[in-house]
Amino acid sequence: MADHHSDSRNNPDPDRRQESRFAGFKRSMLYPTFLLGLFATVSAGLLVSGNILTKDAIAEREREDLQALLAEVIPGELYDNNLLESTVAFTHSNGEQATAYRATREGEPVAVAFPISGMGYSGLISMLVGIDHNGKILGVRVISHTETPGLGDKIEARRSDWIFGFDGLPKDSSDNTSLKIKGDGGTFDQLTGATITSRTVVSTVRDGLMFFDKTSDVLLGHTVRDNATFHADIDHEE
Protein backbone atom coordinates (compact mmCIF):
# COMPACT_ATOMS: atom_id res chain seq x y z
CA MET A 1 0.00 0.00 0.00
CA ALA A 2 2.93 2.31 0.70
CA ASP A 3 3.88 2.12 -2.99
CA HIS A 4 0.56 3.53 -4.10
CA HIS A 5 0.79 6.56 -1.88
CA SER A 6 4.29 7.55 -2.88
CA ASP A 7 3.38 7.06 -6.56
CA SER A 8 0.36 9.33 -6.32
CA ARG A 9 2.33 12.09 -4.66
CA ASN A 10 4.79 12.32 -7.56
CA ASN A 11 2.12 12.22 -10.25
CA PRO A 12 0.44 15.28 -11.78
CA ASP A 13 -2.98 16.38 -10.70
CA PRO A 14 -5.50 14.36 -12.80
CA ASP A 15 -3.73 11.12 -12.05
CA ARG A 16 -3.63 12.01 -8.43
CA ARG A 17 -7.36 12.59 -8.35
CA GLN A 18 -7.82 9.22 -10.06
CA GLU A 19 -5.54 7.63 -7.52
CA SER A 20 -7.34 9.16 -4.59
CA ARG A 21 -10.67 8.09 -6.06
CA PHE A 22 -9.27 4.56 -6.20
CA ALA A 23 -8.06 4.95 -2.63
CA GLY A 24 -11.56 6.01 -1.61
CA PHE A 25 -13.07 3.05 -3.40
CA LYS A 26 -10.50 0.83 -1.73
CA ARG A 27 -11.76 1.92 1.66
CA SER A 28 -15.41 1.45 0.80
CA MET A 29 -17.48 -1.57 1.74
CA LEU A 30 -17.90 -2.46 -1.91
CA TYR A 31 -14.21 -2.95 -2.59
CA PRO A 32 -13.71 -6.40 -0.99
CA THR A 33 -16.84 -7.66 -2.72
CA PHE A 34 -15.70 -6.28 -6.04
CA LEU A 35 -12.24 -7.76 -5.54
CA LEU A 36 -13.53 -11.20 -4.65
CA GLY A 37 -15.84 -11.10 -7.65
CA LEU A 38 -12.98 -10.06 -9.90
CA PHE A 39 -10.70 -12.84 -8.69
CA ALA A 40 -13.50 -15.39 -8.97
CA THR A 41 -14.24 -14.30 -12.55
CA VAL A 42 -10.59 -14.40 -13.60
CA SER A 43 -10.10 -17.81 -11.95
CA ALA A 44 -13.19 -19.16 -13.68
CA GLY A 45 -11.88 -17.86 -16.98
CA LEU A 46 -8.51 -19.49 -16.44
CA LEU A 47 -10.10 -22.80 -15.52
CA VAL A 48 -12.31 -22.71 -18.59
CA SER A 49 -9.32 -22.10 -20.86
CA GLY A 50 -7.33 -24.78 -19.04
CA ASN A 51 -10.16 -27.22 -19.54
CA ILE A 52 -10.44 -26.37 -23.24
CA LEU A 53 -6.68 -26.78 -23.72
CA THR A 54 -6.40 -30.11 -21.92
CA LYS A 55 -9.69 -31.87 -22.50
CA ASP A 56 -8.76 -33.40 -25.86
CA ALA A 57 -5.46 -34.69 -24.49
CA ILE A 58 -7.20 -36.07 -21.38
CA ALA A 59 -9.89 -37.78 -23.46
CA GLU A 60 -7.12 -39.24 -25.63
CA ARG A 61 -5.25 -40.55 -22.54
CA GLU A 62 -8.43 -42.12 -21.21
CA ARG A 63 -9.10 -43.77 -24.57
CA GLU A 64 -5.54 -45.12 -24.54
CA ASP A 65 -6.03 -46.44 -21.00
CA LEU A 66 -9.23 -48.21 -21.97
CA GLN A 67 -7.68 -49.59 -25.14
CA ALA A 68 -4.67 -50.90 -23.21
CA LEU A 69 -6.95 -52.49 -20.65
CA LEU A 70 -9.17 -54.07 -23.30
CA ALA A 71 -6.10 -55.41 -25.09
CA GLU A 72 -5.22 -57.29 -21.90
CA VAL A 73 -8.54 -59.09 -21.62
CA ILE A 74 -9.14 -59.75 -25.34
CA PRO A 75 -5.99 -60.73 -27.26
CA GLY A 76 -5.52 -58.44 -30.27
CA GLU A 77 -5.13 -61.25 -32.81
CA LEU A 78 -8.69 -62.44 -32.22
CA TYR A 79 -10.49 -59.48 -33.73
CA ASP A 80 -10.25 -56.84 -36.43
CA ASN A 81 -12.70 -54.14 -35.32
CA ASN A 82 -12.33 -51.07 -33.12
CA LEU A 83 -13.62 -52.15 -29.71
CA LEU A 84 -14.28 -48.58 -28.62
CA GLU A 85 -16.74 -48.13 -31.49
CA SER A 86 -18.54 -51.42 -31.03
CA THR A 87 -20.25 -51.09 -27.68
CA VAL A 88 -23.38 -52.32 -25.99
CA ALA A 89 -24.77 -50.27 -23.12
CA PHE A 90 -26.46 -52.12 -20.31
CA THR A 91 -27.71 -51.37 -16.83
CA HIS A 92 -26.59 -53.25 -13.75
CA SER A 93 -29.13 -54.38 -11.17
CA ASN A 94 -27.91 -51.54 -8.92
CA GLY A 95 -28.92 -49.04 -11.58
CA GLU A 96 -25.40 -48.25 -12.75
CA GLN A 97 -24.78 -47.79 -16.43
CA ALA A 98 -22.12 -49.96 -17.93
CA THR A 99 -20.67 -50.58 -21.34
CA ALA A 100 -19.71 -53.87 -22.94
CA TYR A 101 -17.16 -53.93 -25.77
CA ARG A 102 -17.73 -56.40 -28.57
CA ALA A 103 -14.90 -57.85 -30.60
CA THR A 104 -15.69 -59.08 -34.09
CA ARG A 105 -13.64 -60.70 -36.83
CA GLU A 106 -14.86 -60.23 -40.38
CA GLY A 107 -18.19 -59.15 -38.94
CA GLU A 108 -18.62 -62.26 -36.79
CA PRO A 109 -18.66 -61.71 -33.01
CA VAL A 110 -15.74 -63.47 -31.36
CA ALA A 111 -15.57 -62.06 -27.83
CA VAL A 112 -16.93 -59.45 -25.48
CA ALA A 113 -15.45 -57.49 -22.58
CA PHE A 114 -17.51 -55.87 -19.84
CA PRO A 115 -16.96 -54.37 -16.39
CA ILE A 116 -17.84 -56.27 -13.23
CA SER A 117 -17.48 -55.23 -9.62
CA GLY A 118 -17.86 -56.58 -6.10
CA MET A 119 -17.22 -55.49 -2.53
CA GLY A 120 -13.78 -56.58 -1.39
CA TYR A 121 -12.12 -56.40 2.01
CA SER A 122 -12.02 -52.61 2.16
CA GLY A 123 -14.08 -51.35 -0.74
CA LEU A 124 -15.30 -51.86 -4.25
CA ILE A 125 -13.14 -53.93 -6.59
CA SER A 126 -13.78 -52.97 -10.22
CA MET A 127 -12.70 -55.39 -12.89
CA LEU A 128 -12.92 -55.93 -16.61
CA VAL A 129 -13.53 -59.43 -17.89
CA GLY A 130 -13.08 -60.67 -21.45
CA ILE A 131 -15.10 -63.70 -22.53
CA ASP A 132 -15.02 -65.37 -25.94
CA HIS A 133 -18.15 -66.34 -27.84
CA ASN A 134 -18.12 -69.86 -26.37
CA GLY A 135 -18.14 -68.52 -22.82
CA LYS A 136 -14.45 -69.16 -22.17
CA ILE A 137 -12.67 -66.53 -20.05
CA LEU A 138 -9.96 -64.77 -22.03
CA GLY A 139 -8.72 -62.59 -19.21
CA VAL A 140 -9.63 -60.64 -16.10
CA ARG A 141 -7.99 -57.38 -14.96
CA VAL A 142 -8.58 -55.25 -11.91
CA ILE A 143 -9.33 -51.65 -12.85
CA SER A 144 -9.46 -50.18 -9.36
CA HIS A 145 -9.51 -51.37 -5.77
CA THR A 146 -8.66 -50.27 -2.25
CA GLU A 147 -7.37 -53.57 -0.90
CA THR A 148 -4.47 -53.81 1.56
CA PRO A 149 -1.12 -52.97 -0.03
CA GLY A 150 1.16 -55.99 0.02
CA LEU A 151 -1.64 -58.50 0.57
CA GLY A 152 -4.87 -57.80 -1.30
CA ASP A 153 -3.19 -55.76 -4.00
CA LYS A 154 -1.70 -58.97 -5.42
CA ILE A 155 -4.90 -59.13 -7.48
CA GLU A 156 -3.23 -56.53 -9.73
CA ALA A 157 -1.59 -58.11 -12.75
CA ARG A 158 1.60 -56.07 -12.23
CA ARG A 159 2.03 -57.34 -8.66
CA SER A 160 1.44 -61.06 -9.03
CA ASP A 161 0.38 -63.72 -11.52
CA TRP A 162 -2.69 -64.63 -9.52
CA ILE A 163 -5.22 -62.91 -11.78
CA PHE A 164 -3.91 -64.88 -14.78
CA GLY A 165 -5.41 -67.98 -13.14
CA PHE A 166 -8.71 -67.07 -14.78
CA ASP A 167 -7.28 -67.15 -18.30
CA GLY A 168 -8.79 -69.92 -20.36
CA LEU A 169 -11.29 -71.16 -17.78
CA PRO A 170 -13.98 -72.94 -19.80
CA LYS A 171 -17.65 -72.20 -19.84
CA ASP A 172 -18.87 -75.01 -17.62
CA SER A 173 -17.11 -73.45 -14.65
CA SER A 174 -19.93 -70.94 -14.29
CA ASP A 175 -22.22 -73.47 -12.58
CA ASN A 176 -21.14 -72.26 -9.12
CA THR A 177 -19.42 -75.45 -8.07
CA SER A 178 -15.85 -75.36 -9.29
CA LEU A 179 -15.19 -71.62 -9.57
CA LYS A 180 -14.66 -70.94 -5.89
CA ILE A 181 -11.56 -70.41 -3.84
CA LYS A 182 -10.11 -73.54 -2.25
CA GLY A 183 -11.09 -72.33 1.21
CA ASP A 184 -14.73 -72.50 0.10
CA GLY A 185 -14.39 -75.96 -1.40
CA GLY A 186 -13.58 -74.80 -4.91
CA THR A 187 -10.53 -75.21 -7.08
CA PHE A 188 -9.20 -71.67 -7.31
CA ASP A 189 -6.10 -70.73 -5.29
CA GLN A 190 -6.59 -67.95 -2.79
CA LEU A 191 -4.02 -65.28 -2.01
CA THR A 192 -2.29 -65.76 1.31
CA GLY A 193 -3.58 -63.23 3.82
CA ALA A 194 -6.26 -61.98 1.44
CA THR A 195 -9.02 -64.58 1.55
CA ILE A 196 -11.86 -62.07 1.44
CA THR A 197 -10.30 -60.23 -1.47
CA SER A 198 -9.76 -63.49 -3.38
CA ARG A 199 -13.27 -64.68 -2.62
CA THR A 200 -14.75 -61.42 -3.93
CA VAL A 201 -12.75 -61.49 -7.13
CA VAL A 202 -13.57 -65.13 -7.83
CA SER A 203 -17.27 -64.82 -7.03
CA THR A 204 -17.56 -61.60 -9.04
CA VAL A 205 -16.00 -63.29 -12.05
CA ARG A 206 -18.44 -66.18 -11.54
CA ASP A 207 -21.33 -63.70 -11.49
CA GLY A 208 -19.93 -62.19 -14.65
CA LEU A 209 -19.89 -65.58 -16.35
CA MET A 210 -23.49 -66.21 -15.34
CA PHE A 211 -24.41 -62.76 -16.63
CA PHE A 212 -22.76 -63.67 -19.93
CA ASP A 213 -24.64 -66.97 -20.02
CA LYS A 214 -27.96 -65.19 -19.72
CA THR A 215 -27.25 -62.35 -22.09
CA SER A 216 -24.63 -63.63 -24.51
CA ASP A 217 -26.92 -63.34 -27.54
CA VAL A 218 -27.37 -59.64 -26.82
CA LEU A 219 -23.76 -59.00 -25.81
CA LEU A 220 -22.47 -60.72 -28.90
CA GLY A 221 -25.00 -58.90 -31.08
CA HIS A 222 -26.98 -61.90 -32.31
CA THR A 223 -30.33 -60.40 -31.40
CA VAL A 224 -29.84 -56.65 -30.98
CA ARG A 225 -27.85 -54.27 -33.14
CA ASP A 226 -24.91 -52.15 -32.01
CA ASN A 227 -25.35 -49.46 -29.37
CA ALA A 228 -28.65 -50.87 -28.16
CA THR A 229 -29.51 -50.57 -24.51
CA PHE A 230 -30.93 -53.40 -22.53
CA HIS A 231 -31.46 -54.07 -18.89
CA ALA A 232 -29.91 -57.03 -17.25
CA ASP A 233 -29.03 -58.02 -13.75
CA ILE A 234 -25.76 -59.37 -12.50
CA ASP A 235 -26.92 -61.54 -9.63
CA HIS A 236 -24.79 -61.72 -6.56
CA GLU A 237 -25.02 -65.04 -4.83
CA GLU A 238 -23.43 -65.28 -1.45
Add this chain to the structure above:
Amino acid sequence: METRYSTIIRDGIWNNNVALGQMLALCPLLAVTGTATSGLGMGLATTSVLLGSSLIVSLFRNIIAPEVRLPIFVLIIASLVTLVGMVMNAWVHELYKVLGLFIPLIVTNCAILGRAEAFASKNRALPAVVDALAMGAGFTLILVLLGGVREIIGSGTLFANASLLLGESLSFLEMTLIHDYAGFLLFVLPPGAFIALGFIMAGKRWIDARHTSGLTLPAASDS
Protein backbone atom coordinates in the same frame (compact mmCIF):
# COMPACT_ATOMS: atom_id res chain seq x y z
CA MET B 1 14.21 -3.58 3.91
CA GLU B 2 17.07 -5.85 3.16
CA THR B 3 16.19 -9.25 1.87
CA ARG B 4 18.58 -12.04 2.67
CA TYR B 5 18.06 -14.75 0.11
CA SER B 6 20.49 -17.10 1.81
CA THR B 7 18.36 -16.90 4.97
CA ILE B 8 15.17 -17.53 2.97
CA ILE B 9 16.72 -20.54 1.28
CA ARG B 10 18.18 -21.97 4.50
CA ASP B 11 14.85 -21.47 6.28
CA GLY B 12 12.91 -23.16 3.50
CA ILE B 13 15.12 -26.18 3.10
CA TRP B 14 16.20 -26.80 6.66
CA ASN B 15 15.48 -24.47 9.60
CA ASN B 16 11.81 -23.84 8.92
CA ASN B 17 11.19 -26.88 6.69
CA VAL B 18 7.49 -27.29 5.88
CA ALA B 19 7.25 -30.79 7.30
CA LEU B 20 10.03 -30.97 9.86
CA GLY B 21 10.04 -27.39 11.11
CA GLN B 22 6.50 -26.15 10.71
CA MET B 23 4.92 -29.60 11.02
CA LEU B 24 2.56 -28.73 8.17
CA ALA B 25 1.39 -30.78 5.18
CA LEU B 26 1.77 -34.03 7.09
CA CYS B 27 -1.35 -35.53 5.48
CA PRO B 28 0.01 -35.64 1.90
CA LEU B 29 3.45 -36.40 3.30
CA LEU B 30 2.27 -39.55 5.02
CA ALA B 31 -0.23 -40.54 2.34
CA VAL B 32 1.80 -40.50 -0.88
CA THR B 33 5.25 -41.57 0.27
CA GLY B 34 4.86 -45.28 -0.46
CA THR B 35 7.67 -44.91 -2.99
CA ALA B 36 10.33 -42.29 -3.65
CA THR B 37 8.88 -41.77 -7.13
CA SER B 38 5.43 -40.74 -5.91
CA GLY B 39 7.11 -38.58 -3.27
CA LEU B 40 9.11 -36.81 -5.98
CA GLY B 41 6.02 -36.37 -8.16
CA MET B 42 3.97 -34.98 -5.30
CA GLY B 43 6.83 -32.69 -4.31
CA LEU B 44 7.13 -31.28 -7.82
CA ALA B 45 3.36 -30.77 -8.10
CA THR B 46 3.21 -29.05 -4.72
CA THR B 47 6.22 -26.87 -5.55
CA SER B 48 4.68 -25.70 -8.81
CA VAL B 49 1.43 -24.77 -7.05
CA LEU B 50 3.36 -23.04 -4.25
CA LEU B 51 5.45 -21.13 -6.78
CA GLY B 52 2.40 -19.95 -8.70
CA SER B 53 0.39 -19.00 -5.62
CA SER B 54 3.28 -17.14 -3.96
CA LEU B 55 4.03 -15.19 -7.14
CA ILE B 56 0.39 -14.22 -7.74
CA VAL B 57 -0.25 -13.33 -4.09
CA SER B 58 2.91 -11.24 -3.97
CA LEU B 59 2.10 -9.40 -7.20
CA PHE B 60 -1.40 -8.50 -6.03
CA ARG B 61 -0.53 -7.95 -2.35
CA ASN B 62 -1.17 -4.19 -2.55
CA ILE B 63 -4.66 -4.45 -3.97
CA ILE B 64 -5.92 -7.41 -1.96
CA ALA B 65 -8.19 -6.11 0.79
CA PRO B 66 -7.29 -7.65 4.16
CA GLU B 67 -10.95 -8.55 4.84
CA VAL B 68 -11.12 -10.95 1.90
CA ARG B 69 -7.49 -12.02 1.65
CA LEU B 70 -8.06 -15.60 2.81
CA PRO B 71 -10.88 -16.38 0.35
CA ILE B 72 -8.77 -14.85 -2.42
CA PHE B 73 -5.70 -16.90 -1.44
CA VAL B 74 -7.80 -20.06 -1.35
CA LEU B 75 -9.34 -19.18 -4.71
CA ILE B 76 -5.90 -18.65 -6.27
CA ILE B 77 -4.55 -21.90 -4.80
CA ALA B 78 -7.62 -23.93 -5.75
CA SER B 79 -7.53 -22.66 -9.34
CA LEU B 80 -3.81 -23.45 -9.63
CA VAL B 81 -4.29 -26.93 -8.21
CA THR B 82 -7.10 -27.62 -10.65
CA LEU B 83 -4.93 -26.42 -13.52
CA VAL B 84 -1.97 -28.53 -12.37
CA GLY B 85 -4.31 -31.52 -12.07
CA MET B 86 -5.60 -31.05 -15.61
CA VAL B 87 -2.13 -30.56 -17.04
CA MET B 88 -0.81 -33.66 -15.26
CA ASN B 89 -3.79 -35.70 -16.37
CA ALA B 90 -3.16 -34.66 -19.95
CA TRP B 91 0.62 -34.95 -20.16
CA VAL B 92 1.98 -37.05 -17.28
CA HIS B 93 -0.98 -39.37 -17.18
CA GLU B 94 0.74 -42.33 -15.49
CA LEU B 95 1.85 -40.17 -12.57
CA TYR B 96 -1.61 -38.62 -12.42
CA LYS B 97 -3.11 -42.09 -11.99
CA VAL B 98 -0.89 -42.66 -8.96
CA LEU B 99 -1.22 -39.20 -7.40
CA GLY B 100 -4.62 -38.33 -8.85
CA LEU B 101 -6.42 -38.75 -5.58
CA PHE B 102 -3.98 -36.50 -3.76
CA ILE B 103 -3.67 -33.68 -6.29
CA PRO B 104 -6.96 -32.01 -5.25
CA LEU B 105 -5.77 -32.33 -1.67
CA ILE B 106 -2.92 -29.90 -2.40
CA VAL B 107 -5.65 -27.25 -1.94
CA THR B 108 -5.95 -28.23 1.69
CA ASN B 109 -2.19 -28.28 2.13
CA CYS B 110 -1.94 -25.63 4.82
CA ALA B 111 1.70 -25.03 3.96
CA ILE B 112 0.73 -23.28 0.72
CA LEU B 113 -1.87 -21.05 2.37
CA GLY B 114 0.62 -20.53 5.20
CA ARG B 115 3.33 -19.25 2.83
CA ALA B 116 0.81 -16.99 1.06
CA GLU B 117 -0.29 -15.49 4.37
CA ALA B 118 3.03 -15.39 6.21
CA PHE B 119 5.45 -14.50 3.43
CA ALA B 120 4.14 -13.78 -0.07
CA SER B 121 1.53 -11.24 1.06
CA LYS B 122 4.23 -9.22 2.80
CA ASN B 123 7.11 -9.41 0.33
CA ARG B 124 8.09 -8.42 -3.18
CA ALA B 125 7.75 -10.93 -6.01
CA LEU B 126 11.37 -12.09 -6.17
CA PRO B 127 11.78 -12.97 -2.47
CA ALA B 128 8.33 -14.61 -2.60
CA VAL B 129 9.41 -16.78 -5.53
CA VAL B 130 12.69 -17.67 -3.81
CA ASP B 131 10.79 -18.53 -0.65
CA ALA B 132 8.34 -20.69 -2.60
CA LEU B 133 11.15 -22.54 -4.35
CA ALA B 134 13.04 -23.08 -1.10
CA MET B 135 9.94 -24.25 0.79
CA GLY B 136 8.97 -26.47 -2.15
CA ALA B 137 12.47 -27.92 -2.35
CA GLY B 138 12.49 -28.58 1.40
CA PHE B 139 9.13 -30.32 1.20
CA THR B 140 10.15 -32.33 -1.88
CA LEU B 141 13.34 -33.36 -0.11
CA ILE B 142 11.39 -34.76 2.84
CA LEU B 143 8.86 -36.45 0.53
CA VAL B 144 11.64 -38.17 -1.41
CA LEU B 145 13.57 -39.04 1.75
CA LEU B 146 10.54 -40.54 3.46
CA GLY B 147 9.42 -42.27 0.25
CA GLY B 148 12.95 -43.62 -0.27
CA VAL B 149 13.27 -44.94 3.27
CA ARG B 150 9.86 -46.63 3.10
CA GLU B 151 10.53 -48.03 -0.36
CA ILE B 152 13.94 -49.46 0.53
CA ILE B 153 12.76 -51.03 3.79
CA GLY B 154 9.33 -51.96 2.49
CA SER B 155 10.14 -53.43 -0.89
CA GLY B 156 13.90 -53.23 -1.41
CA THR B 157 13.76 -50.91 -4.43
CA LEU B 158 14.39 -47.20 -4.97
CA PHE B 159 12.60 -44.98 -7.49
CA ALA B 160 10.73 -47.97 -8.91
CA ASN B 161 8.71 -47.06 -12.04
CA ALA B 162 10.33 -43.61 -12.19
CA SER B 163 10.59 -43.78 -15.98
CA LEU B 164 6.98 -44.90 -16.30
CA LEU B 165 5.66 -42.16 -14.05
CA LEU B 166 7.91 -39.18 -14.65
CA GLY B 167 9.30 -39.78 -18.10
CA GLU B 168 11.74 -42.05 -19.91
CA SER B 169 14.73 -39.81 -19.08
CA LEU B 170 14.54 -40.69 -15.39
CA SER B 171 15.03 -44.43 -15.87
CA PHE B 172 18.59 -44.10 -14.50
CA LEU B 173 17.08 -43.51 -11.06
CA GLU B 174 15.44 -46.91 -10.90
CA MET B 175 17.31 -49.45 -8.86
CA THR B 176 16.73 -52.63 -6.98
CA LEU B 177 18.81 -52.41 -3.84
CA ILE B 178 17.94 -55.71 -2.22
CA HIS B 179 17.43 -58.61 -4.60
CA ASP B 180 14.89 -61.34 -3.81
CA TYR B 181 13.62 -59.25 -0.92
CA ALA B 182 10.38 -60.49 0.59
CA GLY B 183 9.40 -56.98 1.64
CA PHE B 184 8.52 -55.49 4.98
CA LEU B 185 4.80 -54.74 4.79
CA LEU B 186 4.69 -52.41 7.79
CA PHE B 187 6.71 -49.78 5.94
CA VAL B 188 4.47 -49.92 2.89
CA LEU B 189 1.41 -49.35 5.08
CA PRO B 190 0.61 -45.96 6.72
CA PRO B 191 2.11 -46.87 10.15
CA GLY B 192 5.49 -47.19 8.43
CA ALA B 193 5.15 -43.58 7.30
CA PHE B 194 4.56 -42.42 10.88
CA ILE B 195 7.47 -44.41 12.23
CA ALA B 196 9.89 -43.31 9.51
CA LEU B 197 8.79 -39.67 9.82
CA GLY B 198 9.34 -39.84 13.56
CA PHE B 199 12.92 -40.97 13.04
CA ILE B 200 13.54 -38.31 10.38
CA MET B 201 12.23 -35.59 12.73
CA ALA B 202 14.35 -36.90 15.57
CA GLY B 203 17.31 -36.94 13.19
CA LYS B 204 16.80 -33.27 12.30
CA ARG B 205 16.58 -32.31 15.98
CA TRP B 206 19.72 -34.29 16.72
CA ILE B 207 21.68 -32.62 13.90
CA ASP B 208 20.40 -29.19 14.98
CA ALA B 209 21.37 -29.84 18.59
CA ARG B 210 24.87 -30.99 17.65
CA HIS B 211 25.24 -28.07 15.25
CA THR B 212 24.34 -25.48 17.88
CA SER B 213 26.50 -26.94 20.61
CA GLY B 214 29.42 -27.22 18.20
CA LEU B 215 29.06 -23.60 17.15
CA THR B 216 28.92 -22.04 20.60
CA LEU B 217 32.67 -22.43 21.07
CA PRO B 218 34.23 -20.99 17.91
CA ALA B 219 31.59 -18.55 16.65
CA ALA B 220 28.31 -17.38 18.09
CA SER B 221 27.40 -15.40 14.97
CA ASP B 222 24.97 -17.95 13.57
CA SER B 223 21.73 -17.48 15.47
